[in-house]
Amino acid sequence: MSQTLQWLEQESLNFPPYDSALSDPNGLLAIGGDLSVQRLVKAYSNGIFPWYNDQQPILWWCPTPRAIIKTDQLIINRTTRKFLNKTHYTTSVNLAFEAVITLCANAPFRKEGTWITEEMKQAYIDLHHAGYAQSIEVWDEQELIGGLYGIAINGYFSGESMFYTKDNASKVALITLNELLASQNITFFDCQIENPFLNAMGCIEISRDQFMLIKNKAIKTTLPKDFWLPRKVIIK
Template sequence: MNLSLVNLDLQLASDMSFPSVKTALTEPNGLLAVGGDLHPQRLLNAYANGIFPWYSELDPFLWWSPDPRCIIKTDEIYINKSLAKFIRKCDYTVTINNSFERVINICSDAPFRQDDTWILPEMIDAYLQLHSLGYAHSIEVWQGSTLVGGLYGIAINGYFSGESMFYLKPNASKIALVSIAKLLNLNGINFIDCQIENPFLSSMGAVEVKRDDFIELKNNAIKQQLGEHFWQPREIQFNE
């Protein structure tokens, strides 16, 4: 990004607050604020308001709220015939919050990634803090004792914002996404925040919605309480 195009009015204040998402730029789409830090409270304030950090190594901290917003409706995740067949026959198992640090570290340097990672060391440290506080969570896909895929994201009550995923074996990231979608749906949560559309997410049934509609969905999800055991480390079923 050419930061010379960024209005200095986007600089964050020294407190933990953010400007209204309605003030986000249309070009680049969704850029809302510049600067600040990755303090856990600032990150939680960001996600609670539908904002997420995304920047490259040489950038300052950049905060985004794009319009439209990409989501997956948990009861409409798309499983094509070949994936359904794979799910029925594969020897994978799926766990929740079993290896968060391994998942985020592999996501930061996933072998299939063609562009530079935005999951920088300071971001990993910040999300590890959020994990210890009970807000950052991972889904892991295993083949035997080998970690072959997974994803991680931020949850505030019933609102789950996916951050990144990886696969080392066929369909492993798809199974991670299917697993969390089914688990959330079984607990009355009707969407996953996917932030920005890409071809993989679209192939799994993701759609784009207007930011105002997303904010309403997000606000309702935050009001929904999940059971106290929802994020406890355990194996979860994905092929039923």
């Protein structure tokens, strides 16, 4: 591995500069440390996130290019718009965080397995209790059929994972998140790495330097104190 790859010390929360990440597209930046609330908040504040498998040490990433969705450029195609106009699905914020992360970890469409290990799952539950990890839920009556979760530090939201068990439920979750953020003039949310589903919804890639500029602006944007309070929400 490159000599720029840094082992993190348990007693220090400092990360190396983001531009010292390895030159491969995934942007591996550092290794080791822990998943404490303090370290995770420090990481996300700096545009860094953990991603590793059960048999690996904790790996920290800051990729370039970086995948984002601009809130004024979310793509809702005609078919999805028709579905939204007639659906009986309902949505909520933070009413079932632990259920969402569990279903994300066990999503059957992830044939290659999941990076949401038990250690990571508990770390994000701890982040949720600390007020940093948030979820969007989609319901069919009383059944949880879709959702997503991510890390929110002021106006900066970094999406982590999503799931669905019924058609269009993940789209409804993403649209709900987009509307919530746009209502506070938040211009984007972080998707970390692109995939075909996100691309179809309007995900684009920007350079790491560009991402850092808009991330730093968003993280200075203060949201209302009740913004992430558990509640039902209505999408337009």
